[in-house]
Amino acid sequence: LRSLGVREGAGAGASAGGAAGSGDAAIDLNTTNFDAFLKASPESFAVVEFFAHWCPACRNYKPQYEKVAKLFNGPDAAHPGIIVMTRVDCAEKETSQMNMDLCSRFSVSHYPFLLWGPPTKFVSAQWKPKQENSEIELIEEARTAERLLKWINKKMGRQVSCLSFSLDDKKYENESMLPKNASDPEQIVRAIYDVEEATAHALQIILEHKMIKPETRDTLIRFLQILVAHHPSKRCRRGSADLLINFDDHWPTNLSLSSQESSRLLESVTADNHQICGKEVPRGYWMFCRGSRSETRGFSCGLWVLMHSLTVRVGDGESQMTFTSICDFIHNFFICEECRKHFYEMCSSVSVPFKSTRDLALWLWSTHNKVNDRLMKEEKELGTGDPSFPKAVWPPKQLCPSCYRAAAGAVQVDWDEDEVFQFLVNYYGKMLVSSYKDSYMESLLQEKKQLGSISDESSASSAATVPIGAALGVAVASCTFGALACFWRTQQKNRKYYHLRSLKKI
Numbered sequence: 001l002r003s004l005g006v007r008e009g010a011g012a013g014a015s016a017g018g019a020a021g022s023g024d025a026a027i028d029l030n031t032t033n034f035d036a037f038l039k040a041s042p043e044s045f046a047v048v049e050f051f052a053h054w055c056p057a058c059r060n061y062k063p064q065y066e067k068v069a070k071l072f073n074g075p076d077a078a079h080p081g082i083i084v085m086t087r088v089d090c091a092e093k094e095t096s097q098m099n100m101d102l103c104s105r106f107s108v109s110h111y112p113f114l115l116w117g118p119p120t121k122f123v124s125a126q127w128k129p130k131q132e133n134s135e136i137e138l139i140e141e142a143r144t145a146e147r148l149l150k151w152i153n154k155k156m157g158r159q160v161s162c163l164s165f166s167l168d169d170k171k172y173e174n175e176s177m178l179p180k181n182a183s184d185p186e187q188i189v190r191a192i193y194d195v196e197e198a199t200a201h202a203l204q205i206i207l208e209h210k211m212i213k214p215e216t217r218d219t220l221i222r223f224l225q226i227l228v229a230h231h232p233s234k235r236c237r238r239g240s241a242d243l244l245i246n247f248d249d250h251w252p253t254n255l256s257l258s259s260q261e262s263s264r265l266l267e268s269v270t271a272d273n274h275q276i277c278g279k280e281v282p283r284g285y286w287m288f289c290r291g292s293r294s295e296t297r298g299f300s301c302g303l304w305v306l307m308h309s310l311t312v313r314v315g316d317g318e319s320q321m322t323f324t325s326i327c328d329f330i331h332n333f334f335i336c337e338e339c340r341k342h343f344y345e346m347c348s349s350v351s352v353p354f355k356s357t358r359d360l361a362l363w364l365w366s367t368h369n370k371v372n373d374r375l376m377k378e379e380k381e382l383g384t385g386d387p388s389f390p391k392a393v394w395p396p397k398q399l400c401p402s403c404y405r406a407a408a409g410a411v412q413v414d415w416d417e418d419e420v421f422q423f424l425v426n427y428y429g430k431m432l433v434s435s436y437k438d439s440y441m442e443s444l445l446q447e448k449k450q451l452g453s454i455s456d457e458s459s460a461s462s463a464a465t466v467p468i469g470a471a472l473g474v475a476v477a478s479c480t481f482g483a484l485a486c487f488w489r490t491q492q493k494n495r496k497y498y499h500l501r502s503l504k505k506i
């Protein structure tokens, strides 16, 4: 949605221009971007304020609404990723008539007029007062920031003072609101958005640092092939496939990019909509991987979760190839010198090829625990760790009691590796995509309805399902890249055709 001018800067919370002043936390929407933006919003709820810039009451209300928006939107939000606060200027000059239509769709009868509901429920929807069975609700009695927040707290069952949102909440100061992923298995459902964020971030770093060279090209192709088939996010599978199709065009063999070429490429990759996880990502903030300090967690956490989620998804026959790809990818593209060096040493110490998903998943798990163990000591000495997320052996007993064999007084954990594997499969497999399936798949289905039936996407029933095209990609992974690219090119042409057709309809 960046191309539509939304969520510039740090992802959520930036103004799209229009009537709002820059630096506003509430996100300005208009008839052009309203549906697309809300469809892609990972937050559980949206507030939409319909207003008119000429309306004096709206002008007075703006700072009140902003106070609440700042709590939920933007890089300094105390509670990001829960509620997206937006607004629509029904009297916007340039697109006045069109915005009016949007406001009419929601029966806006006065200004300001606030609606609440899950973001996807606003998409292509209408709303009428007293409409039955609607998840969209009118927010009445919200003329001050305090009243609006009181309404939200009530709606979300957060009336108890220790749980409720408060206008005084500040980023990182409200430790009780931070995800305690060490003990709360439910938090992993939010990690899917961080896996997307980390994937997009990784590509951005690769491009910005001009890291695609003749000697690293194959590594990236092999890693993309795995992402196409096994990335837990459907939009990243799709984006990786698109990148793969156009790989030859962008990065011909033997091309070492000059800085000029590289920046041209960066522009063209962005302009061609080749963002690896689609236009909505990166969002600019972390959810599961959010640290209690700005300098902790984030990207490296998202990268770990991505790698774990890949290892539980690949088939037995792909385990060795995946192992090599992950090791080479980190070695070539993770520009934390100490991290990639240590990780590569651990990769190099593996002497027997992997034959099963189980062995690969357990190897990555124990390797990550070795890193945790090393950092546990380092962070303690240097005081650089995140106090809310101290390094520890993982999974803790609260998350997986059966992973621990009962052994009173033992210094080293006696792991039950069968149980650990089952736990990893469930945690990084099903649980990771459980909420994503609901929100993203629903939006996909709506998109499908609008486009008519699209031939290649029969996998809408499950985010973890490998698309037919991607499965074929895996099957031919051992063949030449040319064959794969050829297949995806055909798929892409079909998709472009459908996109053109839908654009023509619009």
Ligand SMILES: Cc1cc2nc3c(=O)[nH]c(=O)nc-3n(C[C@H](O)[C@H](O)[C@H](O)COP(=O)(O)OP(=O)(O)OC[C@H]3O[C@@H](n4cnc5c(N)ncnc54)[C@H](O)[C@@H]3O)c2cc1C
Binding pocket: 181, 289, 296, 297, 298, 300, 301, 302, 303, 304, 305, 308, 330, 338, 339, 340, 342, 343, 364, 365, 366, 367, 368, 369, 371, 372, 375, 386, 389, 390, 394, 395
């Ligand atoms: C390949 C790689 C190598 C790195 N090497 C270094 C290094 O040498 N020095 C350095 O300072 N930093 C290194 N880092 C960064 C470091 O490991 C952490 O990512 C960073 O400190 C942030 O920690 P975190 O608390 O977010 O948890 P992370 O360690 O990033 O873990 C993310 C999440 O994964 C889960 N998790 C934790 N342990 C395991 C496990 N064993 N198996 C499965 N899931 C687990 C937890 O839910 C955790 O919140 C490396 C990162 C990567 C990706």
